[in-house]
Amino acid sequence: MSRKLHIEVFRYNPLDPASVPHMQSFYVEEYSSMTLFIALNIIREQQDPSLQFDFCCRAGICGSCGMVINGRPGLACHTQTRDLPDHIVLHPLPVFKLLGDLSVDTGVWFREVGRKIEAWVHTQDKAFDPRAEEKRMENELAEQIFELDRCIECGCCIAACGTARMRKDFLGAATINRLARFYIDPRDNRSEDEYYDVIGNDQGVFGCMGLLGCEDVCPKKIPLQDQLGIMRRMLALKSVKGILPKALYEKFKGCGSHCHS
Numbered sequence: 001m002s003r004k005l006h007i008e009v010f011r012y013n014p015l016d017p018a019s020v021p022h023m024q025s026f027y028v029e030e031y032s033s034m035t036l037f038i039a040l041n042i043i044r045e046q047q048d049p050s051l052q053f054d055f056c057c058r059a060g061i062c063g064s065c066g067m068v069i070n071g072r073p074g075l076a077c078h079t080q081t082r083d084l085p086d087h088i089v090l091h092p093l094p095v096f097k098l099l100g101d102l103s104v105d106t107g108v109w110f111r112e113v114g115r116k117i118e119a120w121v122h123t124q125d126k127a128f129d130p131r132a133e134e135k136r137m138e139n140e141l142a143e144q145i146f147e148l149d150r151c152i153e154c155g156c157c158i159a160a161c162g163t164a165r166m167r168k169d170f171l172g173a174a175t176i177n178r179l180a181r182f183y184i185d186p187r188d189n190r191s192e193d194e195y196y197d198v199i200g201n202d203q204g205v206f207g208c209m210g211l212l213g214c215e216d217v218c219p220k221k222i223p224l225q226d227q228l229g230i231m232r233r234m235l236a237l238k239s240v241k242g243i244l245p246k247a248l249y250e251k252f253k254g255c256g257s258h259c260h261s
């Protein structure tokens, strides 16, 4: 028997001085394989066209539809209503700028942190030559880099992060994951000192409380803690570099495919 879903949605338009934050209830008949994204569309099409929420791909690819679903950040298009109770409470993702109702601006946030960590390959190579043969890379390493590039910048890990909620300048797991992607990329010529300068502080890995909220909610199942671990290890090794005997240091370092000087 189908259920009648009670969907309670946070409503607020920051551009309207008369708007006051409040919760509004909607009721939707559930059908099999209904996603939360579909339920919200039904509400917008049949009950309230002013309801604001974001979507683009409907397939867990664009990262637009992140929201807090019964207290837990997740993607509306990836969430089946049958996996939720019949009372569903929706809030916008915290940390990001609220545009209205469930819609937040993750783009500006990710662009800003990308600029802070200089999220591009730093190379001494001269200008790009389109006729040059592509540089070869071991498959295994290419796959590791690809694994770190799967982030869709949905913001769920940032919204779930206690440190990001407390510190506006915390880079967050997705950003540290992004930096790890460049760290293992042999085309990136940044030194460990340069990496240390970017994340060897409270804005980076030292601000992380390690409680795994980020990894728990990641819809792409990116092993965020592994990446935080890699970067922590790199920073720890850097801080003992002058103390440990060279042979021991190299043994612990063991960074395999790519070592920064």
Ligand code: SF4
Residues within 6 Å of the ligand: 157, 160, 161, 162, 163, 164, 172, 173, 207, 208, 209, 210, 211, 212, 213, 214, 215
């Ligand atoms: S483990 Fe670190 S980055 Fe992840 S949610 Fe906790 S504090 Fe944030």
Ligand code: SF4
Residues within 6 Å of the ligand: 150, 151, 152, 153, 154, 155, 156, 157, 158, 173, 174, 177, 217, 218, 219, 220, 221, 222, 224
């Ligand atoms: S790491 Fe996962 S949760 Fe965080 S922004 Fe990327 S896809 Fe979303």
Ligand code: FES
Residues within 6 Å of the ligand: 054, 055, 056, 057, 058, 059, 060, 061, 062, 063, 064, 065, 066, 075, 076, 077, 078
């Ligand atoms: S609509 Fe693109 S991830 Fe949900």
